[in-house]
C-alpha cells in the first residue's frame with residue numbers, strides 16, 4: 001500500500017490531510033478522538049424509540065420464568081440476566097497514582113463479565129435475539145399466547161419445533177458463546193462461524209454444548225460473511241447478523257434501564273449537575289452502541305459515552321471520523337487488526353450502529369494490548385475481579401478524559417469541569433467470568449511482567 005492507494009475514492013494522502021489523526025492511528029499510537037458530530041440527544045431524530053426498548057424489556061420479563069427454570073444461576077435475579085455495579089475505589093487510586101492525575105468523582109465497574117449464562121455483554125443482545133426468534137416461531141405455530149407462563153418453552157413440544165430450525169452466527173467468540181448456549185438449551189440446531197481470533201477454549205466450550213463450530217483462518221468479517229451466505233441458502237435457518245441487527249441492539253439497550261434502577265438504589269444522582277461518564281469497549285459496535293443508545297434515552301445529555309478500541313483495531317473510530325462506516329476497514333488503512341483483545345478484533349464497523357450513534361457518542365480512545373494486561377492484573381489484585389483482556393479497555397477512560405488535551409476540551413466545551421467532583425464514572429466490564437482459571441492465570445502473569453518491565 002502506498003500514499004496513492006485509493007480508499008473509497010480518495011488517496012491515502014488526501015485522507016490524512018483531511019483527518020490528521022490518521023497519522024497516529026496508522027502508527028497504532030494511542031489516541032483520543034472527540035466526536036465533532038456530537039449534539040444534544042433531545043434534538044436528534046431517532047429510528048428506535050424508548051417504547052421499542054421497553055418492548056424488549058417486557059419480552060425479557062416474559063422469558064424470566066423460563067430462564068430461571070433452565071438456568072438456575074439466574075435465580076438470584078429472578079430470571080433476569082443482570083450484573084452488579086460495584087465500586088472500584090482502589091483501582092481509581094491506582095490509576096491516579098500511576099498516571100499522576102486526579103480523577104474527580106467516583107469510579108464503578110459494571111460487571112457484565114459476570115452476567116449469568118454467557119459471562120459477557122453478549123448475554124444481553126445475543127440471548128435477547130434468540131428469545132425473540134423463539135417467541136416468534138412459537139406464536140406462528142400456535143404453541144403460545146403472550147399470556148402464557150413462558151416456562152412452557154422447557155417442554156418437548158417446543159424443543160421438537162425448534163429442532164427443525166437452525167440458528168447461525170459469525171463471531172470472534174463471545175457472541176457465539178451466548179447464542180450457542182441459549183439456542184442449544186431451547187432445542188435449536190446451532191452453527192457458529194468463528195474467526196481465527198477466537199480462543200480455543202471458547203470453541204471447545206461450544207462444542208461441548210452440542211454446537212457446530214465452523215472455523216475460518218481469516219478475521220471476523222469473513223466469518224460473518226460466510227455464515228450469512230450459508231444461512232441464506234436454508235429457509236429454516238435464522239442468521240443473527242452482528243453487523244446489522246436491530247434486535248441485538250435492543251437487547252443491549254435494555255441495560256440502560258436496569259442501570260438506572262441500580263443507580264437509584266445506590267442514591268447516585270445523574271442529572272445536569274451530576275454527570276455520568278460511561279466507558280465501553282467496542283468491537284463491531286452493537287454491544288456498546290446499544291447500551292449507549294439506551295443510556296441516552298434514559299439520561300439524555302447528562303450521560304457522556306466513550307468507546308474504547310485496541311490500537312490495532314480502531315474500526316469504529318475510523319468509520320465515524322471519515323463517515324465511511326462499513327465502507328472501509330482498518331486494513332484498508334494499513335492497520336493489521338491484530339490484537340489479543342479477541343472480543344474487539346474487528347476490522348470493519350457496523351454501518352447500522354455507526355448511523356445510530358454518530359451524533360450521540362462523545363468520543364473514542366484507543367488502548368494498547370499491554371495496557372489491557374497490566375490493568376487485568378491490577379484489577380485481579382485490588383478487587384479479585386477476573387476479566388478478559390477486551391473487558392479492560394474501558395478502565396483507562398477516566399484517566400484519558402481528564403488528562404488528554406482533547407478530553408479536557410470536551411469537558412470545558414460542555415461546561416463539565418466544575419461538575420467533575422460530583423461525577424460518576426462507569427467502566428463497562430464486558431467479559432471474563434467464563435475464562436478458564438489456567439488461562440486467566442496466564443493473562444495475569446503476563447500483566448505482572450509488563451508492569452515490571
Ligand SMILES: *Cc1c(COP(=O)(O)O)cnc(C)c1O
Nearest residue numbers: 174283284285286287343430431
Ligand atoms: C463483543 C465484545 C465487545 C464489544 O461488542 P461489539 O458488539 O462487538 O462492539 C466488548 N467486549 C467483549 C468481551 C466482547 O465479547
